[in-house]
Amino acid sequence: MRSHFCKNAVLMLAACLALVACSLNCASQETKPWQFPPELRPSLDARVNLFLSAQADGRWDYVSVLLGGNRRGYFGGSLRFTNAHKACLVSTMQKLPMIAFDYTIEESPLASSEILSTPASKRWWRLVGEGTFQTATKTIKQKTWLTAYRDNGDWFFSPPDIDDMSGSQLSPDERLKDRKDDVDLATGPNWPLEVVDVHVFIDPTDAKVRNIKFRLHNRTILPVTRYGYKISDEHKEGSISFGTGAQKDSIEPNGTSHEFHEDYPVSRYLCEGDARIQIQIENVGFADGTEWSAPEPPQGKPSKE
Numbered sequence: 001m002r003s004h005f006c007k008n009a010v011l012m013l014a015a016c017l018a019l020v021a022c023s024l025n026c027a028s029q030e031t032k033p034w035q036f037p038p039e040l041r042p043s044l045d046a047r048v049n050l051f052l053s054a055q056a057d058g059r060w061d062y063v064s065v066l067l068g069g070n071r072r073g074y075f076g077g078s079l080r081f082t083n084a085h086k087a088c089l090v091s092t093m094q095k096l097p098m099i100a101f102d103y104t105i106e107e108s109p110l111a112s113s114e115i116l117s118t119p120a121s122k123r124w125w126r127l128v129g130e131g132t133f134q135t136a137t138k139t140i141k142q143k144t145w146l147t148a149y150r151d152n153g154d155w156f157f158s159p160p161d162i163d164d165m166s167g168s169q170l171s172p173d174e175r176l177k178d179r180k181d182d183v184d185l186a187t188g189p190n191w192p193l194e195v196v197d198v199h200v201f202i203d204p205t206d207a208k209v210r211n212i213k214f215r216l217h218n219r220t221i222l223p224v225t226r227y228g229y230k231i232s233d234e235h236k237e238g239s240i241s242f243g244t245g246a247q248k249d250s251i252e253p254n255g256t257s258h259e260f261h262e263d264y265p266v267s268r269y270l271c272e273g274d275a276r277i278q279i280q281i282e283n284v285g286f287a288d289g290t291e292w293s294a295p296e297p298p299q300g301k302p303s304k305e
Contacts (some may be wrong), residue, residue: 106126
């Protein structure tokens with residue numbers, strides 16, 4: 001009886017150990033949300049090779065196709081291409097074609113900028129490694145990256161931020177030009193404050209940023225004690241809001257405020273082109289306790305009342 005019992009116990013223990021081993025093995029084989037699906041690797045490799053060979057052979061029309069309809073930076077943020085943006089990017093790529101790429105796919109919850117519930121087939125993936133680039137006389141190797149994404153069953157790519165440059169390549173005239181005509185002012189005949197003395201210059205350290213200067217003019221006969229304004233752009237992807245009730249910022253009847261200084265990014269890439277800046281007064285408070293708020297713009301556009 002004891003021998004029979006011991007034999008059953010041994011069999012049960014062996015079965016439990018086998019079940020645990022199977023569970024651990026199955027768990028280790030389960031693809032985590034941030035891991036690249038292995039079944040997609042052959043199609044990705046093949047498409048990357050097409051992207052590289054098209055650059056090596058000077059088939060820039062095909063390179064343009066493989067850029068797809070969207071552009072994405074290393075840390076995320078999708079931007080829909082315009083024809084001018086893509087043409088500029090392709091022209092920049094032609095100066096230093098990437099003809100080979102020894103890469104790995106970043107797989108880490110910290111490396112991923114996607115929402116982890118996004119299906120793998122719809123995610124953006126970072127490819128990092130060593131790229132080989134062709135100059136006029138030689139090839140050079142350096143660390144680089146591509147961003148890959150799928151659309152309608154095909155892979156498309158965003159290159160490194162090769163057009164993310166400082167303003168050093170701009171001419172002195174371009175750097176010093178007052179770009180005040182690139183600003184739209186939301187206003188109306190009955191608005192108590194108006195934006196005046198606007199000046200806009202390229203930031204000397206970053207060609208994608210604009211240094212904005214302006215004042216606010218009180219169009220009423222009442223002292224203005226507090227107010228707020230917003231700076232945004234036509235893309236509606238970000239804004240700067242400012243509000244004050246400080247004594248130093250108050251504006252006398254028919255008076256003008258001190259000069260405000262704001263730095264505003266007008267693009268993520270030079271090839272993207274400048275987005276038109278928009279400045280709008282959002283609210284005004286008067287010394288007598290009355291208040292004014294800007295009317296809601298129709299369909300997200302600045303009010304022109």
